[in-house]
Amino acid sequence: MPELPEVETVRRGLAPAMEGAFITRLELNRPDLRFPLPENFASAVEGRRIVSLGRRAKYLLIDLDDDLTVISHLGMSGSFRIEDDTVGEFHHPRSKNAKHDHVVFHLQREAAPRRIIYNDPRRFGFMHLWKRSELDLYPAFAELGPEPTGNALDADYLAGRFSGKNQPLKGALLDQTVVAGLGNIYVCEALWRSHLSPKRAAGSIVTKTGRPKKELALLHTAIREVIADAIAAGGSSLRDHIQTDGSLGYFQHSFSVYDREGKPCRTPGCGGTVARITQAGRSTFYCPACQK
DNA sequence: TTATAAACCTGTCAGC
DNA sequence: TGCTGACAGGTTTATA
Numbered sequence: 001m002p003e004l005p006e007v008e009t010v011r012r013g014l015a016p017a018m019e020g021a022f023i024t025r026l027e028l029n030r031p032d033l034r035f036p037l038p039e040n041f042a043s044a045v046e047g048r049r050i051v052s053l054g055r056r057a058k059y060l061l062i063d064l065d066d067d068l069t070v071i072s073h074l075g076m077s078g079s080f081r082i083e084d085d086t087v088g089e090f091h092h093p094r095s096k097n098a099k100h101d102h103v104v105f106h107l108q109r110e111a112a113p114r115r116i117i118y119n120d121p122r123r124f125g126f127m128h129l130w131k132r133s134e135l136d137l138y139p140a141f142a143e144l145g146p147e148p149t150g151n152a153l154d155a156d157y158l159a160g161r162f163s164g165k166n167q168p169l170k171g172a173l174l175d176q177t178v179v180a181g182l183g184n185i186y187v188c189e190a191l192w193r194s195h196l197s198p199k200r201a202a203g204s205i206v207t208k209t210g211r212p213k214k215e216l217a218l219l220h221t222a223i224r225e226v227i228a229d230a231i232a233a234g235g236s237s238l239r240d241h242i243q244t245d246g247s248l249g250y251f252q253h254s255f256s257v258y259d260r261e262g263k264p265c266r267t268p269g270c271g272g273t274v275a276r277i278t279q280a281g282r283s284t285f286y287c288p289a290c291q292k
Numbered sequence: 293t294t295a296t297a298a299a300c301c302t303g304t305c306a307g308c
Numbered sequence: 309t310g311c312t313g314a315c316a317g318g319t320t321t322a323t324a
Contacts, residue, residue, distance in 0.1 A: 122316090
């Protein structure tokens, strides 16, 4: 499910309930998700206090008070929800099938016990334990590109990565070593906002001397803006993504091209129709009329 | 080096 | 109603 804005929404939803709380018990309802859960996972985290909640790209980071960090990835269908731990089973109207509640953090903080439930029907998500002081050595982080909203991502950096590349822009932007956190939805949206075709070679928006063309500067701006807009809206709820309180994100109502095949392009005066093609096995939505 | 395809797993939806 | 096939927000591994 989640791209960067959805994970950030989850982080913001969980932080008030988790930061400062003690983990009294970790409930593991199966031995694995996509990968085996960490060895001695429960004994490593039980009794620890959660110092803070962080995020890197699409990864949620739960920092404990002893230099350990729980690294959590939600895959395609993972979600967290918060429940009052003094009552029994509670089901929000939109709540998930409890048979996919794989990991439950039981928390104690001041007077209110809570449980944080990780649900993931497809089990493409995973959790790892890693030393916080060595987080840069975590394999997935070692090669990760800059955050799309940070200062490290600018047009010059992208020019360096795109220069000489024949790979289509769609694939180049999905590459997490180029930009960290972009997924299928927001790549489509950012390309639409910058009027660039997803089929365009990445190297074609870089000059012969390796400088960013104007189009690349527009793309950089579009990436920043679409991510910021989506975070402000609480992410996008398609099938699986719900916020930690069970409510939905709203950005899906703002999609300009994603999942809008056959519908009119929203570029003012364009008059084109949104098309859907397959690139590297994944759906791409774009407007052939205004994305060149 | 680069690019595509398949794999992981379950749920949902369209079509017959 | 029930079956089948296509498809889904991600990442890794294998194959060409």
